Structure formats: C-alpha cells, structure tokens
Amino acid sequence: MPCDSCGRFLCHLCDLEIHGRHLCPGCFEKGVATQKIETVETRRTMYDSLALMYATLPFFAFFWGSLVGAPVAIYTILRRWNAPSSVVPRTRVRFYIAAVLAVAELGVFGFLIWILVRAPSFTAAPK
Numbered sequence: 001m002p003c004d005s006c007g008r009f010l011c012h013l014c015d016l017e018i019h020g021r022h023l024c025p026g027c028f029e030k031g032v033a034t035q036k037i038e039t040v041e042t043r044r045t046m047y048d049s050l051a052l053m054y055a056t057l058p059f060f061a062f063f064w065g066s067l068v069g070a071p072v073a074i075y076t077i078l079r080r081w082n083a084p085s086s087v088v089p090r091t092r093v094r095f096y097i098a099a100v101l102a103v104a105e106l107g108v109f110g111f112l113i114w115i116l117v118r119a120p121s122f123t124a125a126p127k
Contacts, residue, residue, distance in 0.1 A: 003027055044087065047080035048094035055101040067109060070102040077102075 001010050005027035016023045018037060031037035054073035058065030077095050085092075 005031070044084060046086060047076055047083050048085060048090070048092060048098070051076040051080070051098040052094045055098040055105070066105040070105040073098050073102040
C-alpha cells in the first residue's frame with residue numbers, strides 16, 4: 001500500500017492510518033510538525049494544575065498576591081471545567097482543591113476588611 005502523501009510503499013508495520021489516509025512515518029511527522037494533521041494532539045494544557053498553581057503560589061510567595069491569584073484560579077476553574085484534561089485519565093481533585101483554597105483566601109481577605117471597617121467601633125469607649 002502506498003503513502004497517500006509521498007507515494008512511498010508501506011509495509012504493515014510502517015502504515016499509519018489517520019482518518020482513512022495511509023501515511024508513512026516521515027510524512028506523519030512532517031504533518032504533525034507543520035500542523036497539517038489537525039487531529040493529532042502533541043501537547044495539552046493542564047488547566048486543573050494551573051488553577052491549583054494560581055491558588056497556591058501567590059499565597060506562599062507573597063500574601064497580597066492572593067488578591068489576584070484567587071480570582072484568577074476561580075475564573076480558570078469556571079472557564080475550563082469541561083476542557084479535556086490529559087491523555088492519561090485524571091480526576092478533578094485539583095480543581096476542587098484550588099476552588100477551596102481560592103474561596104478560603106478571599107474569605108480571609110473579606111474577614112480582614114470587615115475587621116478593619118469594624119475596628120473603630122470595637123475600640124470606641126462606652127459612654
């Protein structure tokens with residue numbers, strides 16, 4: 001059987017069938033490199049790991065960075081919940097952990113703001 005791209009003869013070992021087309025390994029690699037074969041994925045973004053990074057890294061590196069990192073983590077979770085995760089099956093545990101951490105960080109900031117707003121009423125002397 002010949003390669004549909006270059007016409008080279010293919011044995012059963014070298015024959016790569018992609019959506020009805022028969023390609024040799026050289027044409028397959030060239031098609032992937034030039035992105036002429038759209039159905040082959042060579043990389044995939046792991047959005048669950050990114051969301052977890054957005055929720056944890058600013059918290060450990062710089063506390064106030066969580067004001068940006070937590071909302072970005074929540075946005076990533078909501079936007080990419082149904083995005084394909086990996087070629088290897090993965091669970092959504094990272095999404096859940098990132099969501100809990102991001103909401104907790106925003107809750108801590110909300111509590112601190114509430115304390116700062118209420119602080120004058122706590123320190124006021126009773127009349």
